[in-house]
Amino acid sequence: MTRVALDGHGAERGAEAIIAGARAAAADGISLRVFGDPSALGPIRDVEGAELVAAADEITNDEEPVAAVRSRPEASVVMAARDVAEGRSEALASAGPTGATMTAALFALRRMHGVRRPALALQLIVPGREAPPSLLLDVGANTEARAVDLVQFAYLGAAFSEAVLGVERPRVALVSVGVEEKKGSPGVVEAHARLAAAPGIDFRGNIEGRDVLRGAADVIVTDGFTGNVVLKTVEGTAKAVADAVRAAARSGPRATLGGALLRPSLAALRRRLDPDTTGGAILLGLRGVAVVGHGSSGPAGIANAVRLAARAASERAVDRTAELVGRSGMTRGAMRDRRSPVIEA
Amino acid sequence: MSANGFDRTEVLGKVRDHLSTELEVPIGEISESTRFRDDLDADSLDLYELVMELEDTYGISVSEEEAAGIETVGQAVDFVAERLGAST
Numbered sequence: 001m002t003r004v005a006l007d008g009h010g011a012e013r014g015a016e017a018i019i020a021g022a023r024a025a026a027a028d029g030i031s032l033r034v035f036g037d038p039s040a041l042g043p044i045r046d047v048e049g050a051e052l053v054a055a056a057d058e059i060t061n062d063e064e065p066v067a068a069v070r071s072r073p074e075a076s077v078v079m080a081a082r083d084v085a086e087g088r089s090e091a092l093a094s095a096g097p098t099g100a101t102m103t104a105a106l107f108a109l110r111r112m113h114g115v116r117r118p119a120l121a122l123q124l125i126v127p128g129r130e131a132p133p134s135l136l137l138d139v140g141a142n143t144e145a146r147a148v149d150l151v152q153f154a155y156l157g158a159a160f161s162e163a164v165l166g167v168e169r170p171r172v173a174l175v176s177v178g179v180e181e182k183k184g185s186p187g188v189v190e191a192h193a194r195l196a197a198a199p200g201i202d203f204r205g206n207i208e209g210r211d212v213l214r215g216a217a218d219v220i221v222t223d224g225f226t227g228n229v230v231l232k233t234v235e236g237t238a239k240a241v242a243d244a245v246r247a248a249a250r251s252g253p254r255a256t257l258g259g260a261l262l263r264p265s266l267a268a269l270r271r272r273l274d275p276d277t278t279g280g281a282i283l284l285g286l287r288g289v290a291v292v293g294h295g296s297s298g299p300a301g302i303a304n305a306v307r308l309a310a311r312a313a314s315e316r317a318v319d320r321t322a323e324l325v326g327r328s329g330m331t332r333g334a335m336r337d338r339r340s341p342v343i344e345a
Numbered sequence: 346m347s348a349n350g351f352d353r354t355e356v357l358g359k360v361r362d363h364l365s366t367e368l369e370v371p372i373g374e375i376s377e378s379t380r381f382r383d384d385l386d387a388d389s390l391d392l393y394e395l396v397m398e399l400e401d402t403y404g405i406s407v408s409e410e411e412a413a414g415i416e417t418v419g420q421a422v423d424f425v426a427e428r429l430g431a432s433t
Contacts, residue, residue: 066393067409106390107397114369117390333369336386 001031001049002310005080005089008036008044009058010096011302012295015040018095021302023047028303030310033089035076055079058096061295065099069107077101081108084288091309095280095293095302102141105283105290112322114331117142118285119153120224120292121160122231123278126215127269132165134217138224139231139281145223147190148335150174151198155330156284157219158201159321164312165218169202173217175226176206191221194335200328209233238273279304282312284321289313356403356429357422363398364418367391377419399425 004025011017019041022032026049034044035055044052055076059068069078077096081104083089092109094101102120111118121137137157138145145153154172161170174192176184181192183206195203207216212230222230245266249259271277279301280293289312293305312318325331357377365372368385381387387395396412399405399421405428415421 070409107393110394111367111390113366331369336369 001029002091002314003031003033003089004091004093004306004309004313005083006032006034006302006306007077007080007092007094007096007101008034008041008052008055009076010060010094010100010295011293011297012095013298017297017299017302019043019047020299021297021306022050024299024303025306025310026050028307030306032306033080033083035080035083053079053083059100059104061097061099063097063100065097065103068100069103075100075104077104078108081105081290084290085109090313091289091291093280093291093293093302093305093309095295095297095305097295098140098292101290101292102283105286105288109286109288109290112285112287112318112325114322114325114333115152115156115285116332117145117149117152118283119149119156120227120281121157121284122281123165124213124220124234125273125277126213127273129215131215132161132167132218133278134212134215134220135161135165135170136212136220136222136227136231137284138222139227140224141283142224144225145187147187147194148332150187150191150221150223151194151335152285152325152330152332153221154195154198154201154203154219155325155328156321157221159324160282160284160312160317161218163315163317163320164308167218170218171204171216172201172219172221173204173207173211175209175212175220175222175230178208179206181205187223198328198330200324235275242270274300276301276304279306279308282308286318288318353422353426356399356425357418359399359402360395360418360421360425363395367394375418377417377422379418380416381418382416395421403429405429 008018026047032050033053035053037056038054044050057075059075077094077100081092084092085108119138120141121135122139123133124136125133135157137153158170158172161167176188249255275294280291283290289309291305291309294301361372361375364375396407
């Protein structure tokens with residue numbers, strides 16, 4: 001049975017969401033150690049398979065993550081990450097502040113050998129497509145990335161997509177401003193050249209922003225700044241379109257009737273696209289599993305974050321990623337020694 | 346060697362081993378004058394990991410400001426040795 005260390009602090013929807021989410025995940029047979037305030041999380045003690053570990057201290061969104069994590073060993077997310085590092089749990093999940101969760105995971109679990117920068121990866125549900133979600137990375141761990149980082153992100157994403165999402169030989173693409181290999185920033189052009197010659201992955205070239213939600217690739221690679229902008233643009237566009245559809249459906253008697261007929265289908269689509277469905281992002285490139293849930297997660301989001309963490313652990317995602325990176329010769333030392341391709345602006 | 350059993354050579358060896366393993370740089374290329382950023386292409390994350398390794402190994406504490414001021418391998422060794430009261 002996989003055991004997940006769950007941060008019991010930080011969820012915007014409070015202890016009730018943590019308790020209900022933990023209960024739902026435990027019902028699936030996942031063992032949990034929940035780190036938080038016993039006075040708020042008391043009902044966890046009644047959940048079969050869940051254990052409550054007292055951790056009253058909480059790192060908030062207002063704090064500088066590195067200083068807070070280094071100076072507060074009794075904070076819930078730090079304790080939960082340490083629980084994984086010391087082998088009492090197999091994976092970490094937190095819906096607390098993203099910076100604190102990433103920092104705690106990074107410091108406790110450490111980077112995978114040969115990986116220069118970990119990346120935050122998020123599953124993107126492709127509307128109208130039943131296939132597994134596309135994986136977008138990096139969505140915010142690194143605002144800047146070198147070409148070698150983008151190459152490593154491609155391997156991290158491909159290994160995760162295959163191991164956890166069940167995609168056979170995932171198609172990998174690079175986000176750029178054109179599909180041609182010479183389009184993009186110097187770093188993207190260099191990454192394209194390196195990936196085109198890279199062994200062990202199925203690199204399909206560049207895609208543009210408009211292709212991100214079209215299922216053009218199973219793994220979509222970009223730097224954390226661009227990835228975060230893409231993600232927020234997708235979320236904002238989806239909300240704006242949904243609001244417009246809602247307004248159109250109320251614009252007259254005929255539209256209202258049509259809207260009523262469409263409501264069940266639209267509700268199903270909305271549930272599928274709900275961020276709670278995927279459970280959050282996973283920090284790839286560490287020596288352990290760490291899932292960063294949405295701060296606004298409800299019970300379903302918390303449960304799915306725990307399920308994602310448990311699945312990544314049980315499918316040996318970390319070991320399989322390390323094997324792929326090592327086998328392909330894509331460690332930072334090996335890439336440092338390799339000559340960069342010529343870049344033409 | 347200091348009264349608590351550590352000496353400067355041991356600390357230097359520890360730092361070189363860590364950097365060689367984590368940054369995948371041949372250990373022979375790491376000397377006391379080696380600069381983390383310019384010579385080893387190490388970034389702040391690499392330095393934090395080194396600092397935490399030294400904190401765990403030697404039971405010392407390094408502040409953010411102190412960590413930011415360490416630029417070479419020799420400075421890292423000096424810092425640890427000083428904290429341990431080791432002979433130089």
